[in-house]
Amino acid sequence: MNTLYLSTTSPYTRILLMIAKSEQVDLALNFVMPWENPTELTTINSFSQVPALVLQTGETITETPLIIQAIAPQLYVKHAHDLPQMAKAFGILAQGVRAFSLQRFALEGQDAHPLVDRSIKLLKDTLPKLPILSANAPSLADKVLLCALIWIGIRLPQVFETLSDANQQAVYEFHQSPLMQKLNADSLESKPSKVSDIMIE
Numbered sequence: 001m002n003t004l005y006l007s008t009t010s011p012y013t014r015i016l017l018m019i020a021k022s023e024q025v026d027l028a029l030n031f032v033m034p035w036e037n038p039t040e041l042t043t044i045n046s047f048s049q050v051p052a053l054v055l056q057t058g059e060t061i062t063e064t065p066l067i068i069q070a071i072a073p074q075l076y077v078k079h080a081h082d083l084p085q086m087a088k089a090f091g092i093l094a095q096g097v098r099a100f101s102l103q104r105f106a107l108e109g110q111d112a113h114p115l116v117d118r119s120i121k122l123l124k125d126t127l128p129k130l131p132i133l134s135a136n137a138p139s140l141a142d143k144v145l146l147c148a149l150i151w152i153g154i155r156l157p158q159v160f161e162t163l164s165d166a167n168q169q170a171v172y173e174f175h176q177s178p179l180m181q182k183l184n185a186d187s188l189e190s191k192p193s194k195v196s197d198i199m200i201e
Contacts, residue, residue: 001028001056002027002054002055002070002071003027003028003029003030003053004016004020004028004029004052004053004054004067004195005030005040005041005045005050005052005053005054006029006030006031006032006050007031007032007033007034008191009185011096011097012050012051012093013051013183014147014150014184015068015144015148016064016068016071017183017198018179018180019068019071020071022179025071025195026194026195027071027194027195028194029197031188032050034048034049034050035048044060047062051064053067055070064090065086075140079139079140079141082139082140082141082142083141084141085139085141085142085145086140086141088130088141089141089144089145089147089148090144090148091126092148092149093148093151095119095122095123096148096151096155096159098116099115099120100156102116120156123159127152127159127160127162127163127167130164132164132166132167133145133166133167135170135171135174135177146174146175147180149163149167150175150180153171153175178200178201179200182198182199182200183198
């Protein structure tokens with residue numbers, strides 16, 4: 001069985017677990033704290049980043065879009081027309097993670113890194129222009145985007161509030177779905193050992 005290294009708070013964790021669970025792809029799960037550079041993670045990924053997928057061959061794949069290709073290649077064929085929207089979702093996450101990480105690890109008394117303001121501005125320009133989303137949309141890209149926006153709402157609420165009211169409601173409803181409730185940080189603290197151990201009521 002392939003093994004996914006992940007953390008409970010990573011938005012990329014939620015995206016991959018959502019896909020694995022929805023597509024009935026079982027993976028062994030190994031929860032780690034990437035910021036602590038644990039040996040078990042740096043041994044398979046010298047950048048100490050999650051998610052990281054270790055194949056049964058011992059080879060490692062990083063970067064969420066590539067892991068999706070590895071665990072559920074049919075999705076990129078089935079949802080090829082959704083790739084622009086998916087790219088937008090990963091772009092939003094990249095800017096959000098950059099801003100949050102630079103803020104979190106700034107030294108006390110140090111001025112904010114200029115990339116924080118840049119990323120915040122780009123996000124505030126982007127979110128109001130998103131198309132109307134639905135919590136029940138069948139589109140993979142929309143589900144990935146909704147996952148990204150859940151994280152934005154938790155970590156960068158001042159950005160999240162620039163979403164239209166309709167899209168804020170769609171994010172809320174998607175977040176309340178049985179699957180996403182099982183994939184929130186608190187639920188993942190139980191650290192299931194396999195995707196199949198995540199039980200949806």
